[in-house]
Amino acid sequence: MHNQIINTQPFNDQKPGTSGLRKKVKVFQQAHYLENFVQSIFDTLHEQETVPADATLTVGGDGRYHNRQAIQTIIQMAAANGFARVIVGQAGILSTPAASHIIRKYKTFGGLVLSASHNQGGVNGDFGIKYNISNGGPAPEKITDSIFEKSRVIAGYKIANLPEIDVDRLGETVFDDGKFTVKVIDAVLDYADLMESLFDFSVIKKLLASGFKMQFDGMHAVTGPYAQEIFVNRLGTSAASLMNCVPSEDFAGGHPDPNLTYAEDLVKIMFAGDKALDFGAASDGDGDRNMILGKNFFVTPSDSLAVLAANATLVPAYKNGIAGVARSMPTSGAVDRVAAKLNIPCYETPTGWKFFGNLMDAGKVTLCGEESFGTSSNHVREKDGLWAVLFWLNIIAVKNISVEAILMAHWAEFGRNVYSRHDYEAIPTEAANGVIAHIKSQFNSLPNQVFGSYKVKTCDDFSYHDPIDGSISNNQGIRILFDDGSRIVFRLSGTGTEGATLRIYLEAFDPDVKNHHLDAQVALAEMIKIALQISQLVERTGRVAPTVIT
Numbered sequence: 001m002h003n004q005i006i007n008t009q010p011f012n013d014q015k016p017g018t019s020g021l022r023k024k025v026k027v028f029q030q031a032h033y034l035e036n037f038v039q040s041i042f043d044t045l046h047e048q049e050t051v052p053a054d055a056t057l058t059v060g061g062d063g064r065y066h067n068r069q070a071i072q073t074i075i076q077m078a079a080a081n082g083f084a085r086v087i088v089g090q091a092g093i094l095s096t097p098a099a100s101h102i103i104r105k106y107k108t109f110g111g112l113v114l115s116a117s118h119n120q121g122g123v124n125g126d127f128g129i130k131y132n133i134s135n136g137g138p139a140p141e142k143i144t145d146s147i148f149e150k151s152r153v154i155a156g157y158k159i160a161n162l163p164e165i166d167v168d169r170l171g172e173t174v175f176d177d178g179k180f181t182v183k184v185i186d187a188v189l190d191y192a193d194l195m196e197s198l199f200d201f202s203v204i205k206k207l208l209a210s211g212f213k214m215q216f217d218g219m220h221a222v223t224g225p226y227a228q229e230i231f232v233n234r235l236g237t238s239a240a241s242l243m244n245c246v247p248s249e250d251f252a253g254g255h256p257d258p259n260l261t262y263a264e265d266l267v268k269i270m271f272a273g274d275k276a277l278d279f280g281a282a283s284d285g286d287g288d289r290n291m292i293l294g295k296n297f298f299v300t301p302s303d304s305l306a307v308l309a310a311n312a313t314l315v316p317a318y319k320n321g322i323a324g325v326a327r328s329m330p331t332s333g334a335v336d337r338v339a340a341k342l343n344i345p346c347y348e349t350p351t352g353w354k355f356f357g358n359l360m361d362a363g364k365v366t367l368c369g370e371e372s373f374g375t376s377s378n379h380v381r382e383k384d385g386l387w388a389v390l391f392w393l394n395i396i397a398v399k400n401i402s403v404e405a406i407l408m409a410h411w412a413e414f415g416r417n418v419y420s421r422h423d424y425e426a427i428p429t430e431a432a433n434g435v436i437a438h439i440k441s442q443f444n445s446l447p448n449q450v451f452g453s454y455k456v457k458t459c460d461d462f463s464y465h466d467p468i469d470g471s472i473s474n475n476q477g478i479r480i481l482f483d484d485g486s487r488i489v490f491r492l493s494g495t496g497t498e499g500a501t502l503r504i505y506l507e508a509f510d511p512d513v514k515n516h517h518l519d520a521q522v523a524l525a526e527m528i529k530i531a532l533q534i535s536q537l538v539e540r541t542g543r544v545a546p547t548v549i550t
């Protein structure tokens, strides 16, 4: 094994976003692009921490196009940068929650997760990479900020001249008398064992054998093999209850985002009137998101988090109760109401899973979630799609009522936080920045203004003070809060790779059971108009309708 230093020039666009660095595959294919970023990560680690001589790095990705090449490069760079060992998922694949679990279970120093999650894949699609720390969670801003700084001044990277590793074959390859080892593992069993330790598989098995019909959509992405092992091999469903469960490098040309727009095959099955099945679920490109559907019924992710929190004690892992909950700022306040009733703390963090890690490590929260189809608990430090699906099945199996009935009972008890998110994707960056600037310019005049039946109470740009490490994160999204507890949030996405994506989050609280059957778009119609009026979005971007409504 011979280490080399290769000279390089910095790129100026390697700033990690909400979840690592995401760019077009073509950008990542430029000479030295991936290498510069990976070296900036390793340099940051050596500067901020003591990397022990026996340090292990976990490596795996969602299997998208460019994953295999990137993994070979990363292994060679890990060898030259002081790692003694690399654990890599078979075929280079690890779902994001499985990667988090592997880092924790095998106590590895950290991990590189190769994913652009729900973004499209393929040669013209997106690629991504992020670093996770030893707790299994995404690196905090202290690390991602430093990675960016280093990437701007990098002059060289270290790489070893290793032969290509056969990542399809399980087992170990040892170099230089054990100085460096690569171990290829099958993480599916590790992950399935973890799930089996959390949930009551026997009660779920009974439910699935009782004529209860479910459908899981893997969206041609990473969760297929995990779903096969859990639902078919361990829980005894028929293979027909899985769809799109063979992972493909370009997600069969699809958009692996489990929402009502992109999971359209599943949505058709679940909204087929009398013919609809009892339960439907889907997960995204890297397996950390989930969509939950009942018979002709959609559960918003914000409500899903609230329902899981309210029913947590029905699940073996949480039978003694949960310590606290956390949600990202744009996520609805539905879970806040559950926390209040349970008399446990509820934390509000910025968008992105990296902000939950400190709270979970400190034992302050057990469950957390985001409106963007992400929910999880302290069993890992990432959001976890299949975990959420199993949690729902466990609750349904114990309660023995439909998804819709669970929601109706929940809203009757806690009231309903009617909620929707409108995304305007790939708008010119200048126009998007103009919209944000225009809203901010009204910060002084908006309070006390009346819009139809709503009166503005306050508005601000959300800042988070991490209660554990004291760090401060500013500019995390604009909030317009109304007198009656309703709110509109505007935020620019940090995961897109084309122009800017503007997200509008709308929320209104309705305690009245008579309205609980209403479609969210109908119930929120007035607020949607107000959001467009305040933002001048149509005038400034020319867009007359959102790209995606969830």
Ligand code: VG1
Pocket: 018, 019, 116, 117, 118, 119, 284, 288, 289, 328, 351, 352, 353, 370, 371, 372, 374, 492, 493, 494, 495, 496, 503
């Ligand atoms: C989006 C979601 C955010 C999520 C992030 C990563 O970020 O809104 O809640 O944590 O994606 O999820 P943004 O900045 O585009 O709004 V994933 O499944 O892409 O890792």
Ligand code: CO
Pocket: 096, 117, 118, 284, 285, 286, 287, 288, 289
């Ligand atoms: Co994802």
